[in-house]
Amino acid sequence: MINPIIGIIGGGQLGSMLAIAAKKINIKTIIFSDDIDSPAKNFSDEFLCGSYDDENKMKEFINKVDIVTFEFENIPYKTLKKINESKRVLPKPEINKIVQNRLSEKDFLNKININTTKYVSIKNDKDLKSNIDLLPGMLKTCTMGYDGKGQYKINSSQELENLKLDFKKEFILEKLINLKKEISVIITRYGRERYEIYEPIENVHEDQILKYSKIPSDINTTISKKSEDWAIKISEELDYIGTLCIEYFIDKNDNLYVNEIAPRVHNSGHLTINSHNISQFENHIRAISGLDQIKIKKIYDAKMINLIGDDISTYRKKKFKDNEFFFDYLKKEIKKKRKMGHLTVIEKC
Numbered sequence: 578m579i580n581p582i583i584g585i586i587g588g589g590q591l592g593s594m595l596a597i598a599a600k601k602i603n604i605k606t607i608i609f610s611d612d613i614d615s616p617a618k619n620f621s622d623e624f625l626c627g628s629y630d631d632e633n634k635m636k637e638f639i640n641k642v643d644i645v646t647f648e649f650e651n652i653p654y655k656t657l658k659k660i661n662e663s664k665r666v667l668p669k670p671e672i673n674k675i676v677q678n679r680l681s682e683k684d685f686l687n688k689i690n691i692n693t694t695k696y697v698s699i700k701n702d703k704d705l706k707s708n709i710d711l712l713p714g715m716l717k718t719c720t721m722g723y724d725g726k727g728q729y730k731i732n733s734s735q736e737l738e739n740l741k742l743d744f745k746k747e748f749i750l751e752k753l754i755n756l757k758k759e760i761s762v763i764i765t766r767y768g769r770e771r772y773e774i775y776e777p778i779e780n781v782h783e784d785q786i787l788k789y790s791k792i793p794s795d796i797n798t799t800i801s802k803k804s805e806d807w808a809i810k811i812s813e814e815l816d817y818i819g820t821l822c823i824e825y826f827i828d829k830n831d832n833l834y835v836n837e838i839a840p841r842v843h844n845s846g847h848l849t850i851n852s853h854n855i856s857q858f859e860n861h862i863r864a865i866s867g868l869d870q871i872k873i874k875k876i877y878d879a880k881m882i883n884l885i886g887d888d889i890s891t892y893r894k895k896k897f898k899d900n901e902f903f904f905d906y907l908k909k910e911i912k913k914k915r916k917m918g919h920l921t922v923i924e925k926c
């Protein structure tokens with residue numbers, strides 16, 4: 578097969594790293610984003626800017642590409658479904674419909690007997706008041722949240738009363754897990770029972786934003802195996818093609834829960850660029866392009882630190898050792914809580 582031209586919706590750092598990985602194996606990428614300053618335009622072969630509901634601009638994009646994928650999951654289902662009528666969207670739009678909403682995502686997981694924290698749908702004040710037995714909990718908007726946005730930690734019913742929520746949006750109340758650790762498993766599925774899976778990655782969040790990731794993770798073999806088995810099961814059930822990330826919680830009693838499913842490459846997998854023969858990004862491009870599956874192999878252990886907000890200014894001036902890899906996302910403006918870059922440090926394993 579001739580290498581396809583890949584259209585990527587979204588122009589952030591994940592789009593950049595997908596474009597870099599594609600270029601490495603001679604595949605062209607075209608980025609479509611609603612932000613004229615998208616960092617990914619520095620790395621893709623072509624860049625189109627338009628609003629995601631601008632039909633003419635979208636048509637222009639679709640005409641130029643062979644396959645469409647995306648770097649963030651909050652693109653309206655309708656938009657993806659429409660694109661899929663003329664060019665194949667991978668992973669398929671139906672998957673986004675399930676995981677875009679925290680409620681349907683958790684319903685799906687429980688239906689296939691995968692453990693999540695207890696949760697209820699919250700549509701009004703009455704729902705809040707009748708579910709105080711779930712406290713302490715996390716109240717989250719069902720859609721559009723990321724990096725902790727739209728989340729409230731609630732300890733008591735008193736705090737619930739002080740919240741003035743806008744019930745035009747739908748919410749979910751989750752029981753707070755007494756966290757021992759957080760891990761993620763990244764899997765790239767090529768087809769039925771054909772996948773490459775990376776070992777579990779240990780993650781540390783600060784203010785609900787990922788700060789550090791590392792492999793190997795410090796977890797026991799039972800949890801490690803279970804997290805991989807669940808990732809395989811989820812990808813098979815969704816009939817997923819491409820790279821998928823499952824985020825997990827482990828509580829103080831070593832119970833495992835799925836926190837969320839990211840139907841895309843993931844921040845915790847940045848370290849695979851330097852730790853493995855094939856990164857999560859290259860694997861995604863290979864799988865959606867129908868290229869050969871290459872067995873992944875870990876070459877180094879690795880640690881990654883996210884450079885958030887002003888962190889980047891210091892790192893831009895730093896000198897790095899041979900085992901340190903600095904990535905500057907080239908974002909125009911430094912903002913508090915904004916992911917600006919990352920550093921991966923590799924070690925012999």
Ligand code: ADP
Binds near residue numbers: 754782
């Ligand atoms: P986002 O979509 O913003 O990544 P998450 O649901 O993954 O939202 O939450 C972000 C972080 O907040 C988690 O990685 C975890 O550290 C913390 N968190 C979220 N929900 C819970 C919960 N139910 N119990 C304990 N910690 C939680």
Ligand code: MG
Binds near residue numbers: 824837
């Ligand atoms: Mg998360």
